[in-house]
Amino acid sequence: MAKEYGEVQLFGVGGSPYARRVRIALEMKGVQYTYFEEDLRNKSDLLLKYNPVHKKVPVLVHNGKPLAESLVILEYIDDTWGNHPILPQQPYDRALAQFWSRFIDDKCLPAITKAAFTANKEERDNSAEESLEALQFLENELKHKFFGGETIGLVDIAAGFIAFWLPAIEEAVGLKLLSCEKFPKLHKWGQEFTNHPVVKENLPPRDKLVGFFKARYASITASK
């Protein structure tokens, strides 16, 4: 029986981990959608109309109604299309999943980004410390194959940055955070995640990503 999806559009950018999260969720649920690649230096009128508050990607538009902020979008997708749930059923487990996905966005990702892309060495070192602490919390939290258990869930999708973008950043700037000696579970999880059949199809080309990060690093260190 064909599922009634309505009209689903996604505005994103190829290299954005946040946009990729939404694509993974939609693909996992088999939702048909139209993808629009944005140029962030020249944002489309549609993007500005659909996300006037933050003017960012990703934006999901479902039957003409827009939503922004990737974690909000992921929960909406799960609420709307019930197959392959990405959030747990029980309220306590749901609260934990929401807590960890926020932790990834509010603590982990900013620390990692600062550890790589700050001109000031002291700030970089402090952020590297913070990143290692954050990764340790995640390492301790990982009790199964995935954060979601035997299948990928909200936290895995949110943590995709660590599985794919972080190694690319590490290569581009000569940083080492996610070592398999320090974080054996997380390291293994990263490999499982990136090899997951749906995720594999929804990652940007690695060499392009490394190139992008190299350029970003060069512009920061050059402006010192």
Next chain:
Amino acid sequence: MAEEVVLLDFHPSMFGMRVRIALAEKGVKYVHKEENLRNKSPLLLQSNPIHKKIPVLIHNGKPICESLNIVQYIDEFWTDKAPLLPSDPYQRAEARFWADFIDKKVDEAGKGIWASKVDQHEMAKKELKESLKKLEEVLGDKPYFGGDKFGFLDVALIPFHQWFFSYETVGSFKLDCPKLTAWAKRCVERESVSKSLASEKYIYEFVLGHRKVSELD
């Protein structure tokens, strides 16, 4: 089954107030523990080892952290009365989006005034005014952000309204948001809200104390 519900809290905290309101809306009995944030209890450090912050709801020994998570949890667990989140997925997502906006924009801008030196105030005041204007647009002519019913987004924002007096006094300016003022009056008529909010005076005393200790003036 006897539920054991404990709230680790701090009276002037807008985040703590959110949880108090949600628990009151649902008629949940709980044990309230006031934390001294300069000397955090072992229970707090053990229940929220990552952020070490209040509020923390401990339900039958299991801790839940982050105020919006807690409010959502309360809504999902105690379902017999006062639904806070809308039942429609899109409206639910909108409520979450704007609650996140409050945490990212209103709180940050507010901190840029009450917890910052005077030279940082100009930028923060501008951002705060803009953010509140956007929220007034979201409210529109509805009695509550939740529509006809008091809901999640109302719970998320009303504690911040108690802080407006402190923002205005520390920042020496007036927040011109008549729609929010009218909305706040409506919210405070609810017993769950009025008995959960810290008074403007109490909050201001806390802010003054903090500014003194942190040598911000």
